[in-house]
Amino acid sequence: xxxxxxxxxxxxxxxxxxxxxxxxxxxxxxxxxxxxxxxxxxxxxxxxxxxxxxxxxxxxxxxxxxxxxxxxxxxxxxxxxxxxxxxxxxxxxxxxxxxxxxxxxxxxxxxxxxxxxxxxxxxxxxxxxxxxxxxxxxxxxxxxxxxxxxxxxxxxxxxxxxxxxxxxxxxxxxxxxxxxxxxxxxxxxxxxxxxxxxxxxxxxxxxxxxxxxxxxxxxxxxxxxxxxxxxxxxxxxxxxxxxxxxxxxxxxxxxxxxxxxxxxxxxxxxxxxxxxxxxxxxxxxxxxxxxxxxxxxxxxxxxxxxxxxxxxxxxx
Amino acid sequence: xxxxxxxxxxxxxxxxxxxxxxxxxxxxxxxxxxxxxxxxxxxxxxxxxxxxxxxxxxxxxxxxxxxxxxxxxxxxxxxxxxxxxxxxxxxxxxxxxxxxxxxxxxxxxxxxxxxxxxxxxxxxxxxxxxxxxxxxxxxxxxxxxxxxxxxxxxxxxxxxxxxxxxxxxxxxxxxxxxxxxxxxxxxxxxxxxxxxxxxxxxxxxxxxxxxxxxxxxxxxxxxxxxxxxxxxxxxxxxxxxxxxxxxxxxxxxxxxxxxxxxxxxxxxxxxxxxxxxxxxxxxxxxxxxxxxxxxxxxxxxxxxxxxxxxxxxxxxxxxxxxxxxxxxxxxxxxxxxxxxxxxxxxxxxxxxxxxxxxxxxxxxxxxxxxxxxxxxxxxxxxxxxxxxxxxxxxxxxxxxxxxxxxxxxxxxxxxxxxxxxxxxxxxxxxxxxxxxxxxxxxxxxxxxxxxxxxxxxxxxxxxxxxxxxxxxxxxxxxxxxxxxxxxxxxxxxxxxxxx
Numbered sequence: 105x106x107x108x109x110x111x112x113x114x115x116x117x118x119x120x121x122x123x124x125x126x127x128x129x130x131x132x133x134x135x136x137x138x139x140x141x142x143x144x145x146x147x148x149x150x151x152x153x154x155x156x157x158x159x160x161x162x163x164x165x166x167x168x169x170x171x172x173x174x175x176x177x178x179x180x181x182x183x184x185x186x187x188x189x190x191x192x193x194x195x196x197x198x199x200x201x202x203x204x205x206x207x208x209x210x211x212x213x214x215x216x217x218x219x220x221x222x223x224x225x226x227x228x229x230x231x232x233x234x235x236x237x238x239x240x241x242x243x244x245x246x247x248x249x250x251x252x253x254x255x256x257x258x259x260x261x262x263x264x265x266x267x268x269x270x271x272x273x274x275x276x277x278x279x280x281x282x283x284x285x286x287x288x289x290x291x292x293x294x295x296x297x298x299x300x301x302x303x304x305x306x307x308x309x310x311x312x313x314x315x316x317x318x319x320x321x322x323x324x325x326x327x328x329x330x331x332x333x334x335x336x337x338x339x340x341x342x343x344x345x346x347x348x349x350x351x352x353x354x355x356x357x358x359x360x361x362x363x364x365x366x367x368x369x370x371x372x373x374x375x376x377x378x379x380x381x382x383x384x385x386x387x388x389x390x391x392x393x394x395x396x397x398x399x400x401x402x403x404x405x406x407x408x409x410x411x412x413x414x415x416x417x418x419x420x
Numbered sequence: 421x422x423x424x425x426x427x428x429x430x431x432x433x434x435x436x437x438x439x440x441x442x443x444x445x446x447x448x449x450x451x452x453x454x455x456x457x458x459x460x461x462x463x464x465x466x467x468x469x470x471x472x473x474x475x476x477x478x479x480x481x482x483x484x485x486x487x488x489x490x491x492x493x494x495x496x497x498x499x500x501x502x503x504x505x506x507x508x509x510x511x512x513x514x515x516x517x518x519x520x521x522x523x524x525x526x527x528x529x530x531x532x533x534x535x536x537x538x539x540x541x542x543x544x545x546x547x548x549x550x551x552x553x554x555x556x557x558x559x560x561x562x563x564x565x566x567x568x569x570x571x572x573x574x575x576x577x578x579x580x581x582x583x584x585x586x587x588x589x590x591x592x593x594x595x596x597x598x599x600x601x602x603x604x605x606x607x608x609x610x611x612x613x614x615x616x617x618x619x620x621x622x623x624x625x626x627x628x629x630x631x632x633x634x635x636x637x638x639x640x641x642x643x644x645x646x647x648x649x650x651x652x653x654x655x656x657x658x659x660x661x662x663x664x665x666x667x668x669x670x671x672x673x674x675x676x677x678x679x680x681x682x683x684x685x686x687x688x689x690x691x692x693x694x695x696x697x698x699x700x701x702x703x704x705x706x707x708x709x710x711x712x713x714x715x716x717x718x719x720x721x722x723x724x725x726x727x728x729x730x731x732x733x734x735x736x737x738x739x740x741x742x743x744x745x746x747x748x749x750x751x752x753x754x755x756x757x758x759x760x761x762x763x764x765x766x767x768x769x770x771x772x773x774x775x776x777x778x779x780x781x782x783x784x785x786x787x788x789x790x791x792x793x794x795x796x797x798x799x800x801x802x803x804x805x806x807x808x809x810x811x812x813x814x815x816x817x818x819x820x821x822x823x824x825x826x827x828x829x830x831x832x833x834x835x836x837x838x839x840x841x842x843x844x845x846x847x848x849x850x851x852x853x854x855x856x857x858x859x860x861x862x863x864x865x866x867x868x869x870x871x872x873x874x875x876x877x878x879x880x881x882x883x884x885x886x887x888x889x890x891x892x893x894x895x896x897x898x899x900x901x902x903x904x905x906x907x908x909x910x911x912x913x914x915x916x917x918x919x
Contacts, residue, residue: 138751145754167828170616174829177616203607206614252876258607280875281604283868296561297876306753309763418606 123361126186127160131366133352134165134179135191136172142305142386143350146221147191149382153373158365171195171259173207180209184216184357186366192217192353194261198405202413203259211406215353216360217398218367221374222388223347224303225323226265227333228253229316234298239320239339242299246275253277253299254292256285258418262301264409265322265346267416269336272343279418292316303348304330304387322346329387349391349405351398363395428776432784436477437777444481445785448488449792452504453496453800454818459489459505463751475761476774480781482755486748487539487731487782490691491789494531494724495800498524502815503632507691507727509854510699512632514712514719521715525658526665528801530717531724532793533661534673538725539786541677542684542732547779550736550768562876563884566869567893569862574897587855590846594859597622604868605875617831621864624857626823626832627839631853633819634840637812639847659794669721672702676725684730685737691727696858698726704903732782739763739775 133151135144147164155162167175172195179190190196197211209215228239236242245251255262258281270277280297282288285306291297293315304321308330311318318333324345326335336344352370354363373379374392383390393401413419431437451459463482470478493508498515511531518527560568573591600611601621612618661669676698683694702722703712712719738749740763756763761774768775793800823832843853877883884890 142754165828169829170619174616205609258602258604278875280872281868282872283604283865291561291872291876294561294564296563309767 123186123359123365126362126365127158129187130161130163131155131158131187131189132163132165133189133191134167134175136167136169136175136193136196138166138168142224142303142388143191143193145382146350146388149379150221150370150373153376153379154366154369157369157372170204171200173200173204173209176200176211177208179353179355180214182355184355184359186354186358186362188355189218189366190215190353190355192351192402194223194347194349194405194409197351197353197402199259199261199264199409199413201406202410203419212403214356215402216356216358216363216395217402218352218354218363218395219370220349220351220391220393220398220401221370222383222391223323223349224305224386224388225321225327226262226301226346226348227304227307227311227321228269228319228336229292229300229302229307229311230319231292231295231298232315232317233295234317236319237317239334239336242319243273243275246273246277251275251277251299252280252297253301254280254282254288254297255301256288257281257283261346261348262303264412264416265301265344267418268346268412269341269344271412271415272341304333308387320344323389327387327389328384347389349401351393351402353398353402367395424772424776425780427773428778428780431476431773431777432480432780436474437480437781438784440473440477440481441484441781441785442788444484445488445788445792448485448490449492449789449800450803451485452489452492452494452508453803454504459486459748463748470755475756476777478755479752479774479778480785482752483735483778483782484785486752487728487785488789488792490539490728490731491532491535491793492800494535494720495528495793495797498527498531498720499801500636502636507695507730508724509628509632509692509857510695510723511720513699513854514714514716517713517715518717518720523715525655526661527717527720528797529659529794530661530665530669530721532790532797534669534676534721534724535728535793536786536790537673538677538680538728539732539782539789541674541725542681542729543779543782543786545681545685545729546732546736546782550740560889561887562869562872563887563890564893566866566873567884567890567897569866569869571893571897571900573859573862573866574900586851590851590853590855591859594856594861595863597627597856598860598863598867601864604864605871615831617829622860623823623829623832623835624861626835627860628853628857629819629823630836630839631843631846631856633815634836635843635847635853637816638840638844641812655798656795659797665717668717672698672718672722673725675701676722677729679722680726680729681733683726684733691730691734692861693858694730695723695727696854698722735778739767739778 131154133147135147137144144164144166151162151164167178169175172191172193176190176192176196179188182188192215197215201207201211228242230236230242236245253266255266257263258279262285263279263281266277266279269275277299282291285302288297288300288302289307289310292300293310304327307316307318310316311330311333318330320336320339321327321330321333322345323335324337326333336342352366354366371392374390380390432441448459463485470482473481489505490507493504494511494515496502496504497508497511498519501512501516503509503512515527515531518524598621600618602608602612602619603610609619617623679698679701680691680694683697684691699712699719699722702718703709706712706716706718734749738752753763761767761771819836820833823836824830846853846856873884874881884894
């Protein structure tokens, strides 16, 4: 009762007044994944630092399910008062618009983006028994014969990265879907399947131990966490750039002043040595972009994945 | 080895190591004892707190909750016929009848003993055989998983208190329910009615709490007699097993530990399947299977040893391969990653203090759990010794809290209520929920693995003969069917002879 009254008062008061008094209550960051994933952990690392800077409580709320689109739809419909933010990500804000039958939100029109925090690159991995050990040899094989590649699920970033490679290099790799990256890794380690797209982070140990081979990475530059892996771009496929990114977005209509203040707080938090160290450990690139850059980035992502999804027979 | 153990104990016996171990196992026992309050939910709630601890301390505490719950879970199964955790569901089958016969104390004592023996044997395997078992598990691909699940479902077909026909029917209901969700290969929505919450399939926690938890509440709501059905006082004297109990339990506990260690170490299977498999093995290998379901001590000691052994060996693939076997291990992996620990083949050599510290702390934790669960069992029983009119509304709250805390989805609450009614209906027509749950879990996994196998083999299922492990699993399945049929006709002959 009291909260709805506060909401009503907040809604009736003019926007500038809202921005002046912000933040005066608890801010929640809605995360579309279960606790413990790397995206969730980014939010949980950030929350206390932002909270300290803004002088108000910042809580992380998990609302997992359906590739975080449930959480995205909830935030899209939330009050644009600066107290609800969404941990935006490539699934909900880049790919799902083209792969889900009903979504309930528009990734560009329904959000004001605050920042892109960082991204984890994907890697094209080969089993230790695969007949190739470089991307060049792989491309030759994939052009000569039918090739399968695995990923952690239909319509995931890793899957569409494979479709992006198909489109850019003119390949016809077929996708084998798994319930998650860990399951896909079981088959890759057992050499049941020869190729897989997966995040770099959890595979560095396996790559260094020689249990699997890394052929190429999907970032424009090499990853500091694994500098020996070449990029697709330097091997002649500049279009194969794919990020598993996370950022922060507010419901559309959130006043610019609030977005700017919130961005300032996250920007400061992102300079924290602990966060920087954690990002490096995860093999996560430190981005920390401004609201304007974030808006442009998300629009680009939506355009890119739309093109890829429409080109892939498995989605059509 | 000695050097490693010394290192491990130096970590585990430090003040912090001991403190977080104790905290973990106490919390685990509470979570295990109370039906509806799940390990997953507890770990999720506590994870943010552990970010401020050392990696080793965080893992010691969270692991303590996990294996502690495997001890506590059987208490509610025995006293209330409500599984405290999903993994102890099978303990209801014989534990509750034992309680009804006034042998609750013995059942509690023997499950604690079985849990300890299972854990210690599982722990020995974790410490000594990790590299070997890891190599076996590493050879598992989709064809192996598919054939293993064929074996699992066939085993479930025989797992029933009543007729095999009823349990097969329940398995099929489970398989059909497993169809709900997104088609894994094409992304097509099957029976999701535009509810995004159903895109990943029917939530297992909600369905199992609905089928196992609610029917009991409904069945008891109409009763005038309001005293809990827990019979007798749990005194140390009433807990003393007879020589006969010990003799009958020895082999089931050893077999259960072996079965549990095996399934625990396999990624994708775990405590639940281990306890089911152990129950089937005990029932099928017993000279008189009809005593099962009526308070057979073998039916609780085998599965309890199995599920505890599995909780220990579950750490093998997680720590040595970086491949979590189940959702709980996936969370553990998450905790390791935030602390910069990269689980993988080199973890044991690169961070021996972490691996051996965990091993040593598991040993200490299991000793603490025996103390918590045998002399102090009265304390936990008191948690449950609350009158029905107070206990069951509280259980309803716990069920709803537990279900909601997994996905924060209202749809899950509706499902738990709906499946509570379904479960009550099933109990009226004596249809067992356990095979249904197994069908629901294994169905989608089998479908995925079969479809992947077919894709990888380019549609040629006969290529499975090139995978020796798959052939072994299929041979086991065949043997199980033959054994079951022969055993059945033999039982019929014996019955005829008696007449």
